[in-house]
Amino acid sequence: MDSLEKTFQFVVEGHWKEMPDLAKEALDAGNQSGDILKALVSGMDTVSEEWRVGNMFIPEVLISAKAMHAGMDIIRPHLSAADVKLRGVVVIGTVQGDLHDIGKSLVGMMMEGGGFQVYDLGVDVSAAKFVEAVKEHEPDIVGMSSLLTTTLPFMRDTIRSLEEAGLRDSIKILIGGAPVTPEFAESIGADGYAPDGATAVDMAHELVG
Ligand code: B12
Known part of the structure; x- marks a missing residue:
């Protein structure tokens, strides 16, 4: 599993403590911050859908959101204009x-x-x-x-x-x-x-x- 797939997985599974190190690892491996962001958002999309159909519960959703935040905190400074165009x-x-x-x-x-x-x-x-x-x-x-x-x-x-x-x-x-x-x-x-x-x-x- 590469670090982007792992990022997606860590959001879905709510590994918020481990997420900062993983996000740094993903950046060090040369991934664009925009791609890491996509992995984070797509993890949260999956979580929302799993919650909607009743496969996940609110405490788990909250922990996944925390994991996504932890990843966002690391990549935010890297989301430069060159990387993600401000809409x-x-x-x-x-x-x-x-x-x-x-x-x-x-x-x-x-x-x-x-x-x-x-x-x-x-x-x-x-x-x-x-x-x-x-x-x-x-x-x-x-x-x-x-x-x-x-x-x-x-x-x-x-x-x-x-x-x-x-x-x-x-x-x-x-x-x-x-x-x-x-x-x-x-x-x-x-x-x-x-x-x-x-x-x-x-x-x-x-x-x-
Ligand atoms: C978690 C929760 C809580 C938690 C909130 C924790 C937190 N940090 O947010 C706690 C326990 C604190 C809580 C408290 C209360 N809650 Co409450 N809560 C819920 C619950 C179970 C889930 C809400 C949630 O987070 N859903 C998950 C997220 C992902 O979904 P979402 O919020 O709907 O958001 C999605 C969309 O709606 C949309 N969206 C949301 N916002 C926006 C904004 C924009 C701009 C756009 C475009 C889209 C958008 O996109 C989101 C992502 O997909 C709901 C039940 C339910 N079915 O909604 C009850 C519910 C909302 N709560 C309810 C009630 C009554 C209360 C309390 C009054 C209970 C009490 N007696 O104390 C208090 C009110 C406190 C207050 N003043 O706000 C009722 C509301 C009933 C009503 N029709 O008014 C509900 C529906 C439960 C029920 N069936 O009775 N609650």
Whole structure:
């Protein structure tokens, strides 16, 4: 097994402690950082799918996400412009009142894998914080995540606040999370909805043209 196949395997099996050494080994072996990133993302894709069909459980998903993060930390400085072309800037966060971050972090990492510079604002992000971050980072895309039906209205509030701040026209808004539907996205004036990380990346590419 070469180091890229091993990287994929280490994500799927959640070997987060061993991942930094493996990522360094993969770089030393002359692999491009973009290819290592692809192996990490593809490992996480497999994990998401295994979780979806019930073959993996949340604690395992969390450990795999940790392994992917550990690999990302090593290769991030090597993802130079020459290696991965910057497709745009994304600001992403889980909306106010909501502490679920697994899906949001996955989407953020996959966006990074898709060539975007990502600012992850974390969880429980108020409308005001989104507005502040848009002013600071001038993103192309704002991604919002919500896993609770009770926090869905905060997506609408955030869009309103961005409109009031005069920032809405300069960005595209992409939303997601288990209770989110395309109809809901349309009703609050978002530009798109994606059910998973891979679709989110495709849609982000479309939105930035
Ligand atoms: C793990 C989990 C937790 C963990 C969260 C840990 C963490 N660090 O995130 C803990 C234990 C803390 C937790 C707490 C709670 N939870 Co909870 N939780 C879950 C669970 C089991 C899995 C969520 C998850 O991580 N899925 C895995 C990821 C990969 O999937 P995902 O989040 O859906 O993300 C994917 C897509 O949705 C999409 N996506 C997600 N975000 C975004 C963003 C963008 C921009 C895009 C494009 C796409 C996108 O792409 C992702 C990748 O494919 C769900 C059950 C479920 N079926 O969803 C309940 C669930 C969401 N929780 C629920 C509840 C009720 C709670 C609590 C209120 C429980 C309580 N009484 O305390 C608290 C709320 C705390 C809070 N204020 O947020 C309910 C929500 C019910 C509802 N309809 O509102 C659920 C559905 C469980 C249930 N069936 O009752 N929870």
